[in-house]
Amino acid sequence: MARTSEAAPAALKRRRITSMPRTVLLFAVPALALYTFVLLVPTARGTVFAFTNWDGLSRTFDFVGFNNFAAIFANPDSVKAIINTLIIAFVTTFIANAIGLALAVALNSRIKSRNALRVFFFAPAVLTPVVTAYLFKYIFAPLGPLNGVLDAFGLGVLKQDWLGDPNWALIAVMIVIIWQQSGYTMVIYLAGLQGIPAELLEASAVDGAGAGRRFWSITRPLLAPAITISVMLTLIHGLKVFAEVYVMTGGGPGNSTNSLSTLIYKNAFQFGLFGSSIAMALILLVMVALISAIQYRALLAQGGHK
Amino acid sequence: MTRYTWRTGILEVLMLVVALVFAFPFYILINLAIRKENDQGSPLVPTFAPTIENFVNAWNQASLGGAIVNSLMVSVLSVVVIVFVSAMASYPLVRLTSRLSKTAYWVIMVGLLLPFQVALIPLYTTIRDIGLLGTTWSLVLFYAGLQVPFSVFLYTGFLRALPAEYEEAAWVDGAGPLTTFWRIVFPMMRPVTGTVIILNAIFVWNDFLTPLLYLSGSGSQTIPVALFSFVGEYQSNWPIVFAGLIIGIAPILIVYFLLQKTVIQGFSGGLKG
């Protein structure tokens, strides 16, 4: 039952069925067809626009080469959106995974409320982002509940104009994303933890390993697949974030919280700069792909999920 | 680990405190939604004289009934299609060793990364040309395609961990691939099917931008869009707005509470690869 990296190849072999006729691949056709129709073909068609000045409305447009891309990097507001997207993605991924892992470890214990709490902590991930964003917009208002709580606890000095101060607005947005994503990661880690045989941990406890040591040298490596999936999913969510920013701050104050997705939406639908927004979406695509590849390799190197 | 010690007790208290912090937004949401409209008290003070009036008003004014029906239809149909095509696709993608199968797998995985903003506009014109614009079918089609990569990702992860012996026995007994899959493999994948259902249902129910574009002008709406325009109209009337928000998220929360156990099980299967 112990799953070491040497055991993996054996498992790999066993899961293939060599006698299976190749025609079974037809099973994949409906999925592939839908996927091609909805994502691949339109993406390819859309990509053409990244090299044009199409305004989303006119019947004609001109090809402008790489001008759209150059313009994006020359505009401080779009550079800001790229940086914001990276900050949001990395910070929320790191913190939401740390919190999720901590919650999972704590709830993978004998505490009586564990089942109720598991259900509860995942609930924010179920909420409609539009709802969450409105709720937090209210909570973060200058005279809103959050500042009210800080006052009540005598922490008045910590009060902020959360969404109005450009230095805090992005942090406020990230708090909301973390609130939503922590439960999501917790569930993945709980699943991973439940796959670790208790005897293994007990055996090492008998050997005299401390709790921290036990976690680091036994639990952590065995959790690698869970970490890979969880980090990948939160990272992709962070890189694509839209509703939270759009509803809470609209990208403001003064463009300080725009993400690539909100800027793409704004440029395309408010300014009619379709070419340049699709160029921006391609930059987003390249960023997501690069970061995922790096992250995947890094975790693979640690003996993670294959 | 196996006994409830004083350390476990401390952990329990600590976790309840953390839960309280996480619960704060829910508290505000509910506390205001059950408050009388003219109550000017702090949102932090518990509402002692609750009323359901806001829910009644929100229900009547936001025309949420039709939106809930639409959302339910779109969610159920989309999820059924997603489960059907993704489960089937994952079977050859995992069990076949051919190069073609591997390529197909990676082509689908690329979809996890594609920002759908690029595809949104060109797809809109296609949907219009095939005459589905303004219908809930356009959304079903869109979600079914959009969610294939993520669902195949979950299914293949789970299926890899399933030993192939049972199926091989069936093969030997001369069952065809379709029978083998639907009779033997699909039932074994039940936990991950639960995960796929819940996560996709959550996504479809909550999506905002797509219904906004594809249903616009048709008179039918889904819940997030209905909520968005409702909030726009009743901005400063928070009790009624929050009551509306609660009505809008209730169905998906109920489904989640009913199916919550399988979420964890489904993931845990997928992590054994």
Add this chain to the structure above:
Amino acid sequence: MESKKAIAVTLAALLALGTAACSSPAPTPAETAGADAPLSGTLVIGAYATAKPALDPIIAQFEEANPGLTVTATYADNQQYQAAIRTQLSSGTAPDVFTVWPGNGNPGAMEVLAPTGYLLDLSTIDGLPALPEALDSVTKIDDKRYVFPMTVAGIGAVYNEQAVEEAGAKVPTTWSEVLDFCEAATDAGKVGFSLGLQSLFVTQLINYSLTSTLVYAADPDFESKVKDGDATFLKSKWKKAFEMYMDMNDAGCFTANPNGTTNDIAQADLASGKALASVTLTTTISQIKALAPAGTTFGMFALPATEDPDDTWMPAAAFDGFGLNAKAKNPAAAAAFLKYMASPDSMASYATVAGSLPSIDTDKFTLNPALAILDTDWKAGKTYPFPDQLWPNPVVSSAHKEGVQKVFGGQASIDDILNAMDVAYKTQ
């Protein structure tokens, strides 16, 4: 070069952007509307959400008068509406009658939509009443009218009469009295002008008010000078206006943390008397009234920018505009509906609900006393359109609105913002 063009055109066709392919020559509305045949079929109307309370009753009456016709109206929030209408127009799925913003400044505005051929020239419709000439600049392009505004809205300082009295403040008629007004408010523990800058459209209102006097009244040709490159925002009184905006901030005129405050909170403060006044669109007066305790009354003054009360102009503009789809599926009904909306009764009822003046003066309209100043200034010609209606693209307005937030947040200087507006003005 030729081949590139050819590829572009082919692509356009391939990508189904060209609605030309699927449209057959249809009779023009002028021809069909002239006939007295009863209207039938379905008329589809699309409008922004704010129009709903004013538009719904008119639609109901119109349906009653035309029993053979079914009217479906859909409403969407401003930004959603603008996004949707573009996509729908370019895909041939747009409504027959729909909201079009007069002038320019956003993606749903006339200057953006008309050149693409999606808007019908309204002068082809017989029997549509004439609009005042003052509205031509934002409703016509090359002598063709593309948008029919139902109302004239203004931007002014709405004040809570009881709160002003309690605070012992005096309604200002000069710039220094504005600052006195703020001081009186502060002394009474109130806010002079509530300000919710988190709602992006609010950011521009004070600058528009101040520049209508300082820039546009003083030099009626300023806009065309900017267009010709003979003037810039940076080197104009725009800078002075922006500085005065910030002087008001320094003098403690505004709500604390305006960047984090939404407009509905600002309105609630004005309604409850926590704030004495608020510079706002006249269309919001009815909302503010609805929030206020019974017995509260409101007045409005034009925000002064100089020491001579006679100098003061206010922004007033064609509003609640509607256009007709050049490829309407039911052109006869669309034209008939527009004419119905333009009747004195509909005009009066629309303006009353919307809280503005009717774009065509009519006896049927009873003036709300709070709008007296707008009515006076409008008739005296002491108004200027909202500047963004005349700007060449939406990016200028966006640079302005986000710029105000940036200056309030200390992220940029006034010069940076005006410069960004100048740059945006020249591009495209």
